Amino acid sequence: MASETPLQKVKADLERYAASEGKGVSFLLALRMFLVTPGFQFVFSRRLQEMAVRIPVIGRPLRRVIWWASCLVFGSEIAMAAEVGGGLYVPHPYGIVVGSARIGHNMHLLQNVTIGRKSREEPGDPVFGDDVTVSAGAVLLGSITIGDGAVIGANSVVLKDVPAHAIAIGIPARIIPAAAPKAAAGADPLTAPAL
Numbered sequence: 001m002a003s004e005t006p007l008q009k010v011k012a013d014l015e016r017y018a019a020s021e022g023k024g025v026s027f028l029l030a031l032r033m034f035l036v037t038p039g040f041q042f043v044f045s046r047r048l049q050e051m052a053v054r055i056p057v058i059g060r061p062l063r064r065v066i067w068w069a070s071c072l073v074f075g076s077e078i079a080m081a082a083e084v085g086g087g088l089y090v091p092h093p094y095g096i097v098v099g100s101a102r103i104g105h106n107m108h109l110l111q112n113v114t115i116g117r118k119s120r121e122e123p124g125d126p127v128f129g130d131d132v133t134v135s136a137g138a139v140l141l142g143s144i145t146i147g148d149g150a151v152i153g154a155n156s157v158v159l160k161d162v163p164a165h166a167i168a169i170g171i172p173a174r175i176i177p178a179a180a181p182k183a184a185a186g187a188d189p190l191t192a193p194a195l
């Protein structure tokens with residue numbers, strides 16, 4: 001993840017959005033993403049921050065301004081200190097709060113998700129593998145590891161590690177150790193193409 005440049009991440013993000021519609025990246029799709037797709041714009045605002053911070057002298061304040069504007073526009077935030085791999089797919093970028101977590105490639109992140117520390121006394125941030133799906137309203141707290149391909153169910157509260165390819169559901173989340181390819185597969189019915 002560390003070796004991925006922001007531009008490589010943008011490419012991976014675009015490919016992920018295209019794949020969510022069962023398509024490849026085309027000029028028209030990219031145009032639609034950049035101009036009128038809030039989820040992609042939210043993800044791109046994160047990539048802009050990653051680009052800005054590389055600029056000498058003004059980079060850090062510029063990154064903060066972009067972060068601030070993105071918080072205001074979307075009502076969602078990803079901490080500047082977070083590490084976010086390419087292929088991030090956020091179809092509905094509202095009510096999301098991500099602290100200084102480490103996120104692998106191809107995360108599918110839904111609305112009203114909170115990812116962060118458990119309490120002031122227990123610092124420690126979640127770490128995510130690749131291809132993780134975090135469903136609507138889920139809360140993931142503390143120094144936990146979410147394995148590759150794991151699926152976190154809607155409104156779950158996850159306080160413990162989730163093994164790779166397991167499904168975690170409920171409050172507190174319990175683990176169903178089953179493969180879960182269907183949750184991430186296919187086009188998202190709520191993000192039908194506008195063009």
Ligand SMILES: CC(C)(COP(=O)(O)OP(=O)(O)OC[C@H]1O[C@@H](n2cnc3c(N)ncnc32)[C@H](O)[C@@H]1OP(=O)(O)O)[C@@H](O)C(=O)NCCC(=O)NCCS
Pocket residue numbers: 092110134135136151152153154155156167168169170183190
């Ligand atoms: C977690 C999830 C992926 C599991 O889907 P699934 O593999 O098809 O699982 P099933 O529907 O077969 O449910 C298996 C069991 O888990 C329970 N369950 C499923 N999702 C649950 C959830 N979010 N919270 C609590 N229990 C849940 C079911 O009631 C069922 O229990 P039972 O065996 O006692 O009847 C899915 O339920 C989910 O939460 N999806 C979120 C999608 C989302 O956020 N959509 C928003 C789109 S905008």
